[in-house]
Amino acid sequence: MRIATWNVNSLKARLERVEDWLSYAHPDVLCMQETKMADAAFPTLAFQALGYEAAHHGSGRWNGVAILSRVGLEDVVAGFSGATEDETVESRLISASCGGVRISSVYVPNGRSLDSEHYQAKLEWLGQLRDHLLETCDPADQVAVCGDFNVAPEDRDVFDPAKFRATTHTSEPERDAIRRLSEWGLVDAFRELYDQDRLYSWWDYRAGDFHQHRGMRIDLILASRPLAKSARWGLIDRFARKGKSPSDHAPVLIDFEV
DNA sequence: ATGGTAGCGCTGCTA
Numbered sequence: 001m002r003i004a005t006w007n008v009n010s011l012k013a014r015l016e017r018v019e020d021w022l023s024y025a026h027p028d029v030l031c032m033q034e035t036k037m038a039d040a041a042f043p044t045l046a047f048q049a050l051g052y053e054a055a056h057h058g059s060g061r062w063n064g065v066a067i068l069s070r071v072g073l074e075d076v077v078a079g080f081s082g083a084t085e086d087e088t089v090e091s092r093l094i095s096a097s098c099g100g101v102r103i104s105s106v107y108v109p110n111g112r113s114l115d116s117e118h119y120q121a122k123l124e125w126l127g128q129l130r131d132h133l134l135e136t137c138d139p140a141d142q143v144a145v146c147g148d149f150n151v152a153p154e155d156r157d158v159f160d161p162a163k164f165r166a167t168t169h170t171s172e173p174e175r176d177a178i179r180r181l182s183e184w185g186l187v188d189a190f191r192e193l194y195d196q197d198r199l200y201s202w203w204d205y206r207a208g209d210f211h212q213h214r215g216m217r218i219d220l221i222l223a224s225r226p227l228a229k230s231a232r233w234g235l236i237d238r239f240a241r242k243g244k245s246p247s248d249h250a251p252v253l254i255d256f257e258v
Numbered sequence: 259a260t261g262g263t264a265g266c267g268c269t270g271c272t273a
Contacts, residue, residue: 009265009273012266013264036266061265061267062266110272110273112272204263205273206264207261207262208262245264248264248273
């Protein structure tokens with residue numbers, strides 16, 4: 001099973017690129033983030049025409065997550081288990097069972113700056129994600145949590161660690177939150193396959209960062225151990241970050257033998 | 259050097 005994740009930075013602006021990418025990358029499952037649209041605007045038929053079922057959770061101009069699958073899409077849950085209306089309004093999590101794997105598409109809050117209340121909210125959100133997984137999943141099963149985590153797990157996941165000393169994405173509390181997910185039983189599956197540095201999935205639009213390969217690896221596929229064990233090959237598709245009007249993120253994909 | 263670009267949508271916020 002080929003599982004992919006891609007922060008598309010507006011599905012309305014990127015639909016044609018996403019369709020093209022589905023046609024040549026042929027993922028079995030694609031988790032998307034930052035669709036930036038309401039459920040009513042989601043192009044279900046466009047994906048159906050390519051053989052994908054879809055589940056979307058979005059409320060408007062910000063956030064928005066989706067799962068596309070051509071290996072079945074069952075037991076869709078939007079937001080955290082037992083969350084109130086308020087907590088789901090940001091549309092940052094959707095989960096579904098696809099071909100025997102419990103898959104979540106996550107868009108972790110950015111955090112903005114270390115002294116911001118949004119940074120505290122980011123840490124709380126990551127804690128809620130952990131609680132949600134504890135309540136709804138078993139790490140002995142096939143589980144994949146995919147998306148834009150807005151955290152670079154290690155210094156080697158950032159082009160210049162010194163530049164990011166007092167910023168979000170690299171702080172210890174954020175990395176601790178990711179480590180706690182690992183302790184529960186989720187493996188950074190791309191890292192298991194590829195150990196080198198300079199593997200980035202996001203580049204700032206500004207200052208020619210993509211061209212200079214000044215990026216970060218913040219788009220992750222976290223897999224339970226039974227699933228991670230079957231990972232065979234992976235790719236960060238930088239080709240999809242080139243050309244006219246790309247997303248600022250590249251798709252990340254992994255082939256699993258399930 | 260605190261810039262730069264992109265999306266949404268029409269003013270400035272978010273990333």
